[in-house]
Amino acid sequence: MNNNFFEVLRPGISTTFQDKGRFGMQHLGVVSSGCMDHKSFLIANALVLNDEKEGVLEFAYQGPLLKLTKGKTKFAITGNVLFQIINSKNETINGECNRSYDLDEGDQVDILATRQSAYGYLSVEGGFDVTPFCNSVSTLVRANIGPNEGKKIDIKHKILLKKNRKEKNNYAANVSIKKNDVIRVLKGTQFDYFSDATQKEFFFKDYKITNLTDRMGMRLEGKVLKNSVSTNIRSEGIIKGAIQVPADGQPIILLTDHPTIGGYPKIANVASADYDLLIQKIPGEKISFKCIELQEAEKIYKEYLTNISKIIKDIKKIY
């Protein structure tokens, strides 16, 4: 037991504890939650030599300003993030993503903004000292489930760390950022509710991401999708990445914190391999959908996993 902690000097817009997610509870109305960007989450833990199950801090757009009031730690930030380290002598260092840094007592980390992306991650060596609920430290703000009473991190909060810094070296990962506006999808459960013309348009037109986008869902704006059968169905279980179309014909992509059941027809489902790419898109950006078959989706998911394993395997010691 140590009392190492960060003090929150500025909480950021939406900063929460997250991990892989809380599984096996959807039949009780509890969605899995967990990190939006799985790849960045895994790299964040790997850079500070943590187990992949360890919880991290996820932030969106503007991140927190944290002061290490007590203790020494090692941290890493992943995603595409602009941040600075301000040491106790008031010297400012511009931070680089995808590498670890030592942090001493009195140092601050100022996470200014995510760059052309929505989510970023902060991991610390040994992890955060938070209490899991049903085997996970993921936060579901809507139902106040998870650490910090299920709420976003707020100003003056103390964020406790499990361990003092032990590891001498720092590490860096080589992560390339791919720009791609085409999201691969599979046909949805109610794909045939939509006319032939609408089905074609869905795969041909661009959709703009609106401001009504958060961890729960992403509302899109574009060509109205006409439903020729029924705009309501019997409520059924939801899987993240489902693209549902309510009566107004504007699609909503259900994301990590989705309701557990829902009653709108689903035109498509995002391929698992493209989920991280999708959720890093920000309001105002345009995306389009490409239809693929199950076999290809499985193949590209394997490639996605192989790519993450390779990045983690190739993590190198720096100075």
Place this chain on the structure above:
Amino acid sequence: MFKKLSNIGDCGIVCDFGNEVNQKINTEVIKLFNHVRQQTFNQNLEGILNCTPSYNKLIINFDLKKINATKILNFLKSIDFTKLNLSQNKKKWTIPICYDFAMDLENMSKILKIDKDEIINIHSKAVFFVYMIGFVPGHPFMGDLDSKLFLDRLKTPRVKIPAGSVGIVEKFCNIYPYESPGGWNIIGKTPTKLFNKKDNNKPCLLSPGDTVRFKSISKKEFENLSNEQ
């Protein structure tokens, strides 16, 4: 027995039991749900992330890293439905309700042309079956209500319904576990907590397939029970 199996994206399977919504069909869904959970628990089936039963469907979400759609479909097709059992998991609950907290009783009485006391009488006599739990943690969708009390949703949903409110629409009855917006006709309120975040082993009181009866309590009893929790 399901009528149709299909894929949802690359990491989900939907078992479709047909279009009807009744307890018989839903019991079949829950039997399959229990079986998949049991097989997962016994480690005969790996990579299952979530299993979500609804009125007439079971949706299985799996970890594509560990298993794939073909393997799950083969597993589902090999199940002998005659051997699946429900009784072992079924619980009977009595949940206290205070009808003094009704928000729509007056209006319901007018629409249905039934005396308020008689509405309460019919509601408190019903044995409800938990069809499914969801949307938010612990939120049960139950049925079937006596057809004398069938009502549509409110034309204008309320912005705020207090936690514990019991609502009815058509043949269904629900309990709002959290303060939330909603369009159901509110007939009363329960002091019983449906979801307990402090309980890691069994945070949710009800399970799909359980049965629920409501027991009428006074405002005083409501307050006493609320204070106990």
